[in-house]
Amino acid sequence: MTSISIIGSGKMSGAIAEVATRAGASIQIIKRGAESMSAARPGLDYGVMGDKLIGDLVVLAVPYGAYPSIVERYRDQLREKVVVDISNPIDFSTFDQLKSPADSSTAAELVKLLPAGTAVVKAFNVNLGDTLASGTNGTTRTTVLFAGDYADAKIAVAAFIEAAGMRAVDVGPLTRARELEAMGFLQIVLAALGKTRYESGFTLLE
Protein backbone atom coordinates (compact mmCIF):
# COMPACT_ATOMS: atom_id res chain seq x y z
CA MET A 1 0.00 0.00 0.00
CA THR A 2 1.34 3.36 -0.91
CA SER A 3 1.28 6.54 1.10
CA ILE A 4 0.70 10.05 -0.13
CA SER A 5 1.24 13.56 1.15
CA ILE A 6 -0.81 16.28 -0.50
CA ILE A 7 0.40 19.83 0.01
CA GLY A 8 -2.51 22.24 -0.29
CA SER A 9 -6.15 21.84 0.64
CA GLY A 10 -8.18 23.27 -2.24
CA LYS A 11 -10.41 21.55 -4.79
CA MET A 12 -7.64 19.53 -6.46
CA SER A 13 -6.31 18.44 -3.08
CA GLY A 14 -9.76 17.06 -2.26
CA ALA A 15 -9.97 15.31 -5.63
CA ILE A 16 -6.56 13.66 -5.22
CA ALA A 17 -7.52 12.64 -1.68
CA GLU A 18 -10.57 10.84 -3.14
CA VAL A 19 -8.27 9.04 -5.58
CA ALA A 20 -5.96 8.06 -2.72
CA THR A 21 -8.89 6.78 -0.69
CA ARG A 22 -9.98 4.53 -3.56
CA ALA A 23 -6.37 3.35 -3.93
CA GLY A 24 -6.26 2.40 -0.26
CA ALA A 25 -3.34 4.72 0.39
CA SER A 26 -2.55 6.36 3.70
CA ILE A 27 -3.07 10.09 3.27
CA GLN A 28 -1.53 13.20 4.76
CA ILE A 29 -2.81 16.63 3.84
CA ILE A 30 -0.57 19.58 4.57
CA LYS A 31 -2.51 22.80 4.97
CA ARG A 32 -0.93 26.02 3.92
CA GLY A 33 -1.20 29.17 6.05
CA ALA A 34 -4.63 30.67 6.41
CA GLU A 35 -6.37 28.92 3.54
CA SER A 36 -9.78 27.42 4.12
CA MET A 37 -10.14 23.72 4.79
CA SER A 38 -12.91 21.36 3.85
CA ALA A 39 -14.30 19.26 6.67
CA ALA A 40 -11.88 16.72 8.08
CA ARG A 41 -12.54 13.13 7.07
CA PRO A 42 -11.60 9.99 8.94
CA GLY A 43 -8.47 8.23 7.67
CA LEU A 44 -6.78 11.47 6.70
CA ASP A 45 -3.83 12.82 8.62
CA TYR A 46 -3.83 16.60 8.61
CA GLY A 47 -0.74 18.67 9.10
CA VAL A 48 0.56 22.17 8.57
CA MET A 49 3.44 23.54 6.54
CA GLY A 50 6.70 22.40 8.02
CA ASP A 51 5.41 19.06 9.34
CA LYS A 52 7.37 16.03 8.22
CA LEU A 53 6.05 14.50 4.99
CA ILE A 54 4.91 10.92 5.52
CA GLY A 55 4.00 10.03 1.93
CA ASP A 56 6.15 8.24 -0.62
CA LEU A 57 4.29 10.30 -3.22
CA VAL A 58 4.09 14.05 -2.62
CA VAL A 59 1.50 15.95 -4.63
CA LEU A 60 1.90 19.70 -4.97
CA ALA A 61 -1.74 20.85 -4.97
CA VAL A 62 -0.88 24.53 -4.74
CA PRO A 63 -0.64 27.31 -7.32
CA TYR A 64 2.51 27.27 -9.44
CA GLY A 65 3.57 30.55 -7.84
CA ALA A 66 3.86 28.80 -4.48
CA TYR A 67 6.37 26.19 -5.70
CA PRO A 68 9.52 28.10 -4.63
CA SER A 69 8.30 28.50 -1.06
CA ILE A 70 7.28 24.83 -0.86
CA VAL A 71 10.66 23.71 -2.16
CA GLU A 72 12.46 26.04 0.22
CA ARG A 73 10.62 24.47 3.12
CA TYR A 74 10.83 20.82 2.00
CA ARG A 75 13.90 20.63 -0.21
CA ASP A 76 15.75 17.92 1.71
CA GLN A 77 12.68 15.74 2.23
CA LEU A 78 11.56 15.97 -1.40
CA ARG A 79 14.87 14.54 -2.59
CA GLU A 80 13.72 11.13 -1.32
CA LYS A 81 10.15 11.33 -2.65
CA VAL A 82 8.26 11.07 -5.90
CA VAL A 83 7.12 14.64 -6.48
CA VAL A 84 3.90 14.95 -8.48
CA ASP A 85 3.30 18.20 -10.35
CA ILE A 86 -0.40 18.65 -11.24
CA SER A 87 -0.43 22.33 -12.09
CA ASN A 88 -1.94 24.29 -14.98
CA PRO A 89 -0.60 27.79 -14.43
CA ILE A 90 -3.32 29.66 -16.25
CA ASP A 91 -3.35 33.43 -16.13
CA PHE A 92 -6.95 33.80 -14.97
CA SER A 93 -6.88 37.55 -15.57
CA THR A 94 -6.87 36.94 -19.32
CA PHE A 95 -7.66 33.22 -19.70
CA ASP A 96 -5.39 33.51 -22.71
CA GLN A 97 -2.01 32.12 -21.72
CA LEU A 98 0.06 30.11 -19.30
CA LYS A 99 2.37 31.67 -16.74
CA SER A 100 5.10 29.09 -17.38
CA PRO A 101 7.79 29.89 -19.98
CA ALA A 102 6.63 29.10 -23.53
CA ASP A 103 9.49 26.70 -24.21
CA SER A 104 9.27 25.02 -20.81
CA SER A 105 6.69 23.73 -18.31
CA THR A 106 5.96 24.01 -14.62
CA ALA A 107 7.42 20.52 -14.27
CA ALA A 108 10.70 21.52 -15.91
CA GLU A 109 10.86 24.68 -13.78
CA LEU A 110 10.21 22.60 -10.66
CA VAL A 111 13.10 20.28 -11.54
CA LYS A 112 15.40 23.31 -11.60
CA LEU A 113 14.33 24.21 -8.06
CA LEU A 114 14.79 20.72 -6.60
CA PRO A 115 18.00 18.86 -5.69
CA ALA A 116 19.56 17.10 -8.69
CA GLY A 117 18.06 13.68 -9.22
CA THR A 118 14.72 14.36 -7.52
CA ALA A 119 12.02 12.37 -9.32
CA VAL A 120 9.29 14.66 -10.67
CA VAL A 121 6.25 13.22 -12.43
CA LYS A 122 3.71 15.36 -14.26
CA ALA A 123 0.25 13.88 -13.77
CA PHE A 124 -3.43 14.68 -13.24
CA ASN A 125 -3.25 18.12 -14.89
CA VAL A 126 -5.34 16.99 -17.88
CA ASN A 127 -8.08 15.80 -15.53
CA LEU A 128 -10.77 18.13 -14.29
CA GLY A 129 -11.10 17.56 -10.54
CA ASP A 130 -14.54 15.96 -10.70
CA THR A 131 -13.25 13.23 -13.03
CA LEU A 132 -10.62 12.28 -10.46
CA ALA A 133 -13.00 12.38 -7.49
CA SER A 134 -15.49 10.14 -9.30
CA GLY A 135 -13.07 8.03 -11.34
CA THR A 136 -15.31 8.56 -14.37
CA ASN A 137 -15.02 10.96 -17.29
CA GLY A 138 -18.40 11.30 -18.96
CA THR A 139 -19.44 7.70 -19.55
CA THR A 140 -15.85 6.40 -19.60
CA ARG A 141 -13.34 5.39 -16.96
CA THR A 142 -11.05 8.33 -16.27
CA THR A 143 -7.71 8.22 -18.11
CA VAL A 144 -4.75 9.92 -16.44
CA LEU A 145 -1.87 11.01 -18.67
CA PHE A 146 1.54 11.29 -17.02
CA ALA A 147 5.14 12.03 -17.97
CA GLY A 148 8.49 11.72 -16.24
CA ASP A 149 12.14 10.79 -16.54
CA TYR A 150 12.48 8.16 -13.79
CA ALA A 151 11.07 4.68 -14.39
CA ASP A 152 10.59 3.79 -10.71
CA ALA A 153 8.72 7.02 -10.04
CA LYS A 154 6.49 6.52 -13.07
CA ILE A 155 5.71 2.96 -12.03
CA ALA A 156 4.71 4.20 -8.57
CA VAL A 157 2.41 6.88 -9.98
CA ALA A 158 0.87 4.48 -12.52
CA ALA A 159 0.23 1.91 -9.76
CA PHE A 160 -1.46 4.58 -7.66
CA ILE A 161 -3.71 5.61 -10.56
CA GLU A 162 -4.62 2.03 -11.46
CA ALA A 163 -5.25 1.09 -7.81
CA ALA A 164 -7.84 3.89 -7.79
CA GLY A 165 -9.64 2.25 -10.71
CA MET A 166 -8.45 4.64 -13.41
CA ARG A 167 -6.42 4.13 -16.57
CA ALA A 168 -2.82 5.35 -16.53
CA VAL A 169 -1.14 6.33 -19.81
CA ASP A 170 2.58 7.08 -19.90
CA VAL A 171 3.11 9.81 -22.50
CA GLY A 172 6.92 9.83 -22.29
CA PRO A 173 9.71 11.88 -20.74
CA LEU A 174 9.16 14.96 -18.59
CA THR A 175 9.63 17.19 -21.65
CA ARG A 176 6.10 16.11 -22.64
CA ALA A 177 4.83 18.12 -19.65
CA ARG A 178 4.83 21.11 -21.97
CA GLU A 179 2.21 19.47 -24.17
CA LEU A 180 0.25 18.16 -21.18
CA GLU A 181 0.09 21.69 -19.79
CA ALA A 182 -1.09 23.10 -23.11
CA MET A 183 -3.81 20.45 -23.16
CA GLY A 184 -4.78 21.08 -19.54
CA PHE A 185 -5.05 24.79 -20.27
CA LEU A 186 -7.21 24.16 -23.32
CA GLN A 187 -9.49 21.85 -21.35
CA ILE A 188 -10.05 24.38 -18.58
CA VAL A 189 -10.86 27.06 -21.16
CA LEU A 190 -13.35 24.72 -22.86
CA ALA A 191 -14.99 23.87 -19.54
CA ALA A 192 -15.24 27.58 -18.68
CA LEU A 193 -16.83 28.21 -22.09
CA GLY A 194 -19.33 25.38 -21.55
CA LYS A 195 -17.89 23.31 -24.43
CA THR A 196 -17.40 20.39 -22.07
CA ARG A 197 -18.73 19.67 -18.60
CA TYR A 198 -16.55 19.80 -15.49
CA GLU A 199 -17.49 16.14 -15.04
CA SER A 200 -15.91 15.17 -18.37
CA GLY A 201 -13.32 16.72 -20.72
CA PHE A 202 -10.61 15.26 -22.90
CA THR A 203 -9.85 11.58 -23.05
CA LEU A 204 -7.63 9.27 -25.05
CA LEU A 205 -9.68 6.59 -26.78
CA GLU A 206 -8.26 3.08 -27.00
Added chain:
Amino acid sequence: MTSISIIGSGKMSGAIAEVATRAGASIQIIKRGAESMSAARPGLDYGVMGDKLIGDLVVLAVPYGAYPSIVERYRDQLREKVVVDISNPIDFSTFDQLKSPADSSTAAELVKLLPAGTAVVKAFNVNLGDTLASGTNGTTRTTVLFAGDYADAKIAVAAFIEAAGMRAVDVGPLTRARELEAMGFLQIVLAALGKTRYESGFTLLE
Protein backbone atom coordinates in the same frame (compact mmCIF):
# COMPACT_ATOMS: atom_id res chain seq x y z
CA MET B 1 -22.89 23.61 -51.05
CA THR B 2 -19.39 24.61 -50.30
CA SER B 3 -16.30 24.14 -52.41
CA ILE B 4 -12.83 23.22 -51.28
CA SER B 5 -9.34 23.32 -52.70
CA ILE B 6 -6.79 21.03 -51.08
CA ILE B 7 -3.17 21.84 -51.76
CA GLY B 8 -1.08 18.69 -51.45
CA SER B 9 -1.92 15.08 -52.21
CA GLY B 10 -0.59 13.01 -49.33
CA LYS B 11 -2.42 11.09 -46.63
CA MET B 12 -4.08 14.10 -44.99
CA SER B 13 -5.15 15.43 -48.38
CA GLY B 14 -6.92 12.13 -49.02
CA ALA B 15 -8.56 12.22 -45.57
CA ILE B 16 -9.83 15.78 -46.05
CA ALA B 17 -11.09 14.83 -49.51
CA GLU B 18 -13.15 12.04 -47.89
CA VAL B 19 -14.59 14.60 -45.48
CA ALA B 20 -15.44 16.90 -48.38
CA THR B 21 -17.09 14.06 -50.27
CA ARG B 22 -19.33 13.31 -47.28
CA ALA B 23 -20.10 17.04 -47.00
CA GLY B 24 -21.18 17.14 -50.64
CA ALA B 25 -18.58 19.77 -51.47
CA SER B 26 -16.99 20.26 -54.86
CA ILE B 27 -13.34 19.34 -54.55
CA GLN B 28 -10.15 20.49 -56.20
CA ILE B 29 -6.84 18.86 -55.36
CA ILE B 30 -3.69 20.74 -56.27
CA LYS B 31 -0.73 18.43 -56.71
CA ARG B 32 2.68 19.70 -55.81
CA GLY B 33 5.66 19.00 -58.08
CA ALA B 34 6.81 15.43 -58.32
CA GLU B 35 5.00 13.98 -55.33
CA SER B 36 3.12 10.73 -55.70
CA MET B 37 -0.62 10.75 -56.24
CA SER B 38 -3.25 8.29 -55.18
CA ALA B 39 -5.59 7.06 -57.87
CA ALA B 40 -7.90 9.73 -59.27
CA ARG B 41 -11.50 9.50 -58.11
CA PRO B 42 -14.61 10.70 -59.90
CA GLY B 43 -15.94 14.04 -58.68
CA LEU B 44 -12.52 15.41 -57.90
CA ASP B 45 -10.92 18.13 -59.96
CA TYR B 46 -7.15 17.71 -60.09
CA GLY B 47 -4.79 20.54 -60.76
CA VAL B 48 -1.16 21.44 -60.38
CA MET B 49 0.59 24.21 -58.51
CA GLY B 50 -0.24 27.54 -60.08
CA ASP B 51 -3.74 26.57 -61.23
CA LYS B 52 -6.50 28.90 -60.09
CA LEU B 53 -8.02 27.88 -56.74
CA ILE B 54 -11.73 27.11 -57.10
CA GLY B 55 -12.58 26.44 -53.47
CA ASP B 56 -14.01 28.85 -50.93
CA LEU B 57 -12.08 26.86 -48.35
CA VAL B 58 -8.40 26.23 -49.07
CA VAL B 59 -6.73 23.52 -47.04
CA LEU B 60 -2.95 23.50 -46.84
CA ALA B 61 -2.19 19.77 -46.75
CA VAL B 62 1.55 20.22 -47.13
CA PRO B 63 4.43 20.23 -44.66
CA TYR B 64 4.82 23.43 -42.67
CA GLY B 65 8.14 24.07 -44.42
CA ALA B 66 6.29 24.44 -47.71
CA TYR B 67 4.04 27.27 -46.50
CA PRO B 68 6.23 30.14 -47.75
CA SER B 69 6.36 28.77 -51.29
CA ILE B 70 2.58 28.15 -51.31
CA VAL B 71 1.90 31.68 -50.09
CA GLU B 72 4.33 33.13 -52.61
CA ARG B 73 2.44 31.36 -55.39
CA TYR B 74 -1.11 32.01 -54.18
CA ARG B 75 -0.88 35.16 -52.06
CA ASP B 76 -3.46 37.23 -53.95
CA GLN B 77 -5.97 34.41 -54.29
CA LEU B 78 -5.72 33.40 -50.63
CA ARG B 79 -6.73 36.89 -49.53
CA GLU B 80 -10.31 36.07 -50.59
CA LYS B 81 -10.43 32.56 -49.16
CA VAL B 82 -10.78 30.80 -45.83
CA VAL B 83 -7.34 29.30 -45.35
CA VAL B 84 -7.31 26.14 -43.24
CA ASP B 85 -4.07 25.24 -41.46
CA ILE B 86 -3.99 21.56 -40.46
CA SER B 87 -0.30 21.15 -39.72
CA ASN B 88 1.59 19.52 -36.86
CA PRO B 89 5.21 20.45 -37.58
CA ILE B 90 6.82 17.59 -35.71
CA ASP B 91 10.56 17.14 -35.96
CA PHE B 92 10.49 13.48 -36.99
CA SER B 93 14.26 13.17 -36.53
CA THR B 94 13.79 13.39 -32.76
CA PHE B 95 10.02 13.00 -32.21
CA ASP B 96 10.66 15.33 -29.30
CA GLN B 97 9.61 18.80 -30.37
CA LEU B 98 7.75 21.00 -32.80
CA LYS B 99 9.45 23.04 -35.51
CA SER B 100 7.23 26.05 -34.89
CA PRO B 101 8.41 28.73 -32.41
CA ALA B 102 7.63 27.78 -28.78
CA ASP B 103 5.58 30.90 -28.13
CA SER B 104 3.76 30.76 -31.49
CA SER B 105 2.11 28.26 -33.83
CA THR B 106 2.16 27.38 -37.50
CA ALA B 107 -1.16 29.21 -37.79
CA ALA B 108 0.26 32.41 -36.30
CA GLU B 109 3.32 32.16 -38.52
CA LEU B 110 1.07 31.63 -41.55
CA VAL B 111 -0.89 34.79 -40.71
CA LYS B 112 2.37 36.75 -40.83
CA LEU B 113 3.02 35.47 -44.37
CA LEU B 114 -0.45 36.27 -45.73
CA PRO B 115 -1.99 39.62 -46.69
CA ALA B 116 -3.46 41.45 -43.69
CA GLY B 117 -7.00 40.36 -42.99
CA THR B 118 -6.76 36.92 -44.58
CA ALA B 119 -8.94 34.52 -42.61
CA VAL B 120 -6.93 31.61 -41.24
CA VAL B 121 -8.62 28.79 -39.32
CA LYS B 122 -6.68 26.10 -37.47
CA ALA B 123 -8.56 22.80 -37.77
CA PHE B 124 -8.18 19.04 -38.20
CA ASN B 125 -4.68 18.89 -36.69
CA VAL B 126 -5.92 17.06 -33.58
CA ASN B 127 -7.48 14.38 -35.78
CA LEU B 128 -5.50 11.41 -37.00
CA GLY B 129 -6.25 11.02 -40.71
CA ASP B 130 -8.21 7.80 -40.37
CA THR B 131 -10.70 9.44 -37.99
CA LEU B 132 -11.45 12.07 -40.63
CA ALA B 133 -11.72 9.60 -43.51
CA SER B 134 -14.15 7.42 -41.53
CA GLY B 135 -15.91 10.13 -39.51
CA THR B 136 -15.50 7.96 -36.42
CA ASN B 137 -12.97 8.07 -33.60
CA GLY B 138 -12.94 4.73 -31.81
CA THR B 139 -16.61 4.11 -31.05
CA THR B 140 -17.52 7.82 -31.11
CA ARG B 141 -18.35 10.35 -33.79
CA THR B 142 -15.20 12.27 -34.67
CA THR B 143 -14.87 15.65 -32.97
CA VAL B 144 -12.94 18.36 -34.79
CA LEU B 145 -11.44 21.17 -32.72
CA PHE B 146 -10.87 24.47 -34.50
CA ALA B 147 -9.70 28.01 -33.72
CA GLY B 148 -9.71 31.32 -35.55
CA ASP B 149 -10.23 35.04 -35.35
CA TYR B 150 -12.91 35.58 -38.01
CA ALA B 151 -16.50 34.57 -37.25
CA ASP B 152 -17.58 34.09 -40.88
CA ALA B 153 -14.61 31.85 -41.58
CA LYS B 154 -15.21 29.78 -38.45
CA ILE B 155 -18.88 29.37 -39.35
CA ALA B 156 -17.89 28.12 -42.80
CA VAL B 157 -15.43 25.59 -41.39
CA ALA B 158 -17.88 24.41 -38.72
CA ALA B 159 -20.60 23.97 -41.36
CA PHE B 160 -18.22 21.92 -43.50
CA ILE B 161 -17.33 19.67 -40.55
CA GLU B 162 -20.95 19.18 -39.51
CA ALA B 163 -22.08 18.54 -43.09
CA ALA B 164 -19.59 15.67 -43.10
CA GLY B 165 -21.29 14.14 -40.07
CA MET B 166 -18.69 15.15 -37.50
CA ARG B 167 -18.86 17.35 -34.40
CA ALA B 168 -17.25 20.79 -34.62
CA VAL B 169 -15.98 22.45 -31.43
CA ASP B 170 -14.83 26.07 -31.51
CA VAL B 171 -11.95 26.38 -29.02
CA GLY B 172 -11.52 30.15 -29.38
CA PRO B 173 -9.24 32.65 -31.11
CA LEU B 174 -6.33 31.69 -33.34
CA THR B 175 -3.95 32.01 -30.38
CA ARG B 176 -5.36 28.67 -29.22
CA ALA B 177 -3.63 27.08 -32.23
CA ARG B 178 -0.56 26.83 -30.02
CA GLU B 179 -2.39 24.47 -27.67
CA LEU B 180 -4.02 22.57 -30.54
CA GLU B 181 -0.59 21.98 -32.04
CA ALA B 182 0.81 20.77 -28.73
CA MET B 183 -2.11 18.36 -28.48
CA GLY B 184 -1.73 17.21 -32.08
CA PHE B 185 1.95 16.56 -31.48
CA LEU B 186 1.21 14.58 -28.31
CA GLN B 187 -1.41 12.52 -30.12
CA ILE B 188 0.94 11.57 -32.96
CA VAL B 189 3.62 10.57 -30.43
CA LEU B 190 1.09 8.41 -28.57
CA ALA B 191 -0.06 6.76 -31.79
CA ALA B 192 3.55 6.08 -32.76
CA LEU B 193 4.14 4.54 -29.31
CA GLY B 194 1.04 2.36 -29.67
CA LYS B 195 -0.75 4.11 -26.78
CA THR B 196 -3.69 4.84 -29.05
CA ARG B 197 -4.68 3.48 -32.44
CA TYR B 198 -4.43 5.53 -35.63
CA GLU B 199 -8.19 4.98 -35.92
CA SER B 200 -8.86 6.78 -32.62
CA GLY B 201 -6.93 9.26 -30.43
CA PHE B 202 -8.01 12.18 -28.29
CA THR B 203 -11.58 13.33 -28.06
CA LEU B 204 -13.56 15.85 -26.05
CA LEU B 205 -16.38 14.16 -24.17
CA GLU B 206 -19.70 15.96 -23.89
